[in-house]
Amino acid sequence: MENKQLLIREATKSDLPIILKLIYLKAQFDGCPESVEATLQKLEDTLxxxxxxxxxxxxxIDREIIGFASYHYIYSTFLAQTCxxxxxxxxxxxxxxxxIGTALIERLCQIAQENNCGRIDWTVSINNPKGIKFYERIGATxxxxxxxxxxDKNAIASRDRIC
Known part of the structure; x- marks a missing residue:
């Protein structure tokens, strides 16, 4: 890594504009920028x-936000444990x-250990071979x-098709 100091930290309310920008950049990377419905207010209300x-x-690095990881807690019935x-x-x-990605994952691992989580789960696009290689390199299955x-919200709203 560069000689500059990398800081991994929890986001604060003052970070909301850059968080929203990073979300748009992530959506562009994923090829679906039109799917972003997040707003500053929605982010504040949920985060x-x-x-x-x-x-x-x-x-x-040097007060420039260069990436993010978003996470939440889930429950595994198989483990009977938070993840x-x-x-x-x-x-x-x-x-x-x-x-930088490794540092973010390492911090997530610390958070998981501090909270007695049984595992960390996520998805990766089959169209992201570099991401897949990275995740395999850090030990992910x-x-x-x-x-x-x-x-989606349309399918949820039309529940009559389910029953």
Whole structure:
């Protein structure tokens, strides 16, 4: 990594504008910028309320925010234990390959250990071979036999099709 000091820290309310910008950059990277519905107010309401439902770690070098990881707690019935769900991990392209993603994952591992979490789960796009290699390099198992399932807000609203 560079000689400059890397800081991994919890986000604060004053970070909301850069968090929103990073979310848009992540969506562009994923090829779906039109799917972002986040606003500063929505982020404030969910990240900085009495019982936050999501947490953000920021990666910073010389006061420049260069990446983030968002996560929340889940429960595994198989383990009968709390686990972490890594929702998003994003590093600005010009800063990749310098240990920043590893530092974010290491901090998530510390948080998981501090909270007696049984594991950390996440998804990775099959169109992200560099991400897949990175996750395998840090020791992640890429489970091929499961598929992400989703009911979007339209499907939720039209429940009559389910029954």
């Amino acid at each position: 900085f309320c009495n019982n936050p439902i999501e947490f953000i770690l920021l990666a910073e 972490l769900w890594l929702n998003d991990l994003y590093i600005k392209p010009e800063r990749r390959g310098k240990g 890429i489970i091929q036999k499961v598929r992400l399932c989703r009911l």
